[in-house]
Amino acid sequence: MTTNWPDILVELPPWTEEVVRRHPGPLDDTAAMGLAIALARAVMERGEGGPFGAVVVDAAGTLVAPGMNRVLGSGQSWAHAEMVALAVAQRRSGTHDLATAPGAPLTLVTSGEPCAMCLGAIPWSGVGRVVAGAREADIVAIGFDEGDKPAKGLEGLSRRGIEVRRDVGRAEAIRLLADYAAAGGLLY
Amino acid sequence: MTTNWPDILVELPPWTEEVVRRHPGPLDDTAAMGLAIALARAVMERGEGGPFGAVVVDAAGTLVAPGMNRVLGSGQSWAHAEMVALAVAQRRSGTHDLATAPGAPLTLVTSGEPCAMCLGAIPWSGVGRVVAGAREADIVAIGFDEGDKPAKGLEGLSRRGIEVRRDVGRAEAIRLLADYAAAGGLLY
Numbered sequence: 001m002t003t004n005w006p007d008i009l010v011e012l013p014p015w016t017e018e019v020v021r022r023h024p025g026p027l028d029d030t031a032a033m034g035l036a037i038a039l040a041r042a043v044m045e046r047g048e049g050g051p052f053g054a055v056v057v058d059a060a061g062t063l064v065a066p067g068m069n070r071v072l073g074s075g076q077s078w079a080h081a082e083m084v085a086l087a088v089a090q091r092r093s094g095t096h097d098l099a100t101a102p103g104a105p106l107t108l109v110t111s112g113e114p115c116a117m118c119l120g121a122i123p124w125s126g127v128g129r130v131v132a133g134a135r136e137a138d139i140v141a142i143g144f145d146e147g148d149k150p151a152k153g154l155e156g157l158s159r160r161g162i163e164v165r166r167d168v169g170r171a172e173a174i175r176l177l178a179d180y181a182a183a184g185g186l187l188y
Numbered sequence: 189m190t191t192n193w194p195d196i197l198v199e200l201p202p203w204t205e206e207v208v209r210r211h212p213g214p215l216d217d218t219a220a221m222g223l224a225i226a227l228a229r230a231v232m233e234r235g236e237g238g239p240f241g242a243v244v245v246d247a248a249g250t251l252v253a254p255g256m257n258r259v260l261g262s263g264q265s266w267a268h269a270e271m272v273a274l275a276v277a278q279r280r281s282g283t284h285d286l287a288t289a290p291g292a293p294l295t296l297v298t299s300g301e302p303c304a305m306c307l308g309a310i311p312w313s314g315v316g317r318v319v320a321g322a323r324e325a326d327i328v329a330i331g332f333d334e335g336d337k338p339a340k341g342l343e344g345l346s347r348r349g350i351e352v353r354r355d356v357g358r359a360e361a362i363r364l365l366a367d368y369a370a371a372g373g374l375l376y
Contacts, residue, residue, distance in 0.1 A: 096263045120335050
């Protein structure tokens with residue numbers, strides 16, 4: 001702490017590496033989604049928050065950063081899985097613009113379609129591709145709020161030169177959401 | 189660091205307290221905007237990034253958190269002034285939901301209308317009011333990208349029970365943006 005004000009700090013949970021190790025690379029879109037969903041399931045099973053996971057991989061399929069919902073874990077409302085994965089990727093790459101990172105273009109792979117905040121964050125991050133599992137409707141169906149998005153939603157990113165691929169691993173992502181709902185998971 | 193992965197860390201700059209001290213509370217909307225603009229100007233004058241500042245104040249006008257653009261300062265693309273102020277407020281309050289913080293309802297005061305990401309983040313933060321200085325059009329006019337927002341923009345927050353007040357200190361906020369543009373400030 002360099003001032004009278006607290007630093008903003010979000011740590012990945014100690015179990016992160018254990019989950020990552022079970023998903024050796026290189027990771028294609030489907031394998032990367034498998035890891036994103038495994039991270040989401042780990043959050044859920046430990047009661048640490050909503051069932052959302054994400055990863056950033058480089059053009060060769062090498063894992064750059066894992067991410068998972070850390071809202072309850074860190075006490076920070078912005079710490080959604082996508083934001084965490086992008087931020088860790090930027091810390092590792094040493095730049096706020098992942099378009100200039102080693103191994104670019106980078107891909108953000110997320111277990112569910114990003115909420116309004118995360119969608120707004122994606123163009124600023126410098127990723128070149130986004131891959132999503134569960135659709136917005138799947139997430140809203142179990143009671144989560146995705147926020148107010150621009151009319152074109154996720155597809156609107158393509159106008160900014162960001163490639164969008166949807167429905168990768170969607171069935172498994174929906175199963176995860178259903179398990180969370182069935183367990184009476186907290187909605188916040 | 190508790191894992192093999194780097195923590196997400198954003199520190200306020202060492203000059204923060206010096207600027208804050210010149211704006212003693214209690215801060216009404218106009219005084220809080222004066223501090224937000226002073227923080228923005230400090231970032232600009234030190235060449236540390238875009239001219240954007242924000243503060244969170246409680247219902248009595250006590251400063252809960254200052255914030256300023258830390259994208260270049262931290263290497264994190266999400267570290268916009270509003271995000272930083274909200275995150276520091278949550279760190280100080282010990283909760284991800286500022287609606288339950290001491291002194292609630294809290295107000296986010298920002299030198300310019302929030303971009304798409306920050307707009308999406310506001311409902312998740314638990315603030316009860318948002319006060320903005322420069323309008324989106326003022327910011328876009330000097331070349332910054334505000335992102336793709338939902339149709340109702342900032343006003344849409346009122347449908348979620350968040351009070352919105354615009355144009356507070358707008359003339360001074362516009363002067364700040366004009367000074368940045370005149371100095372050939374980096375757009376990113």
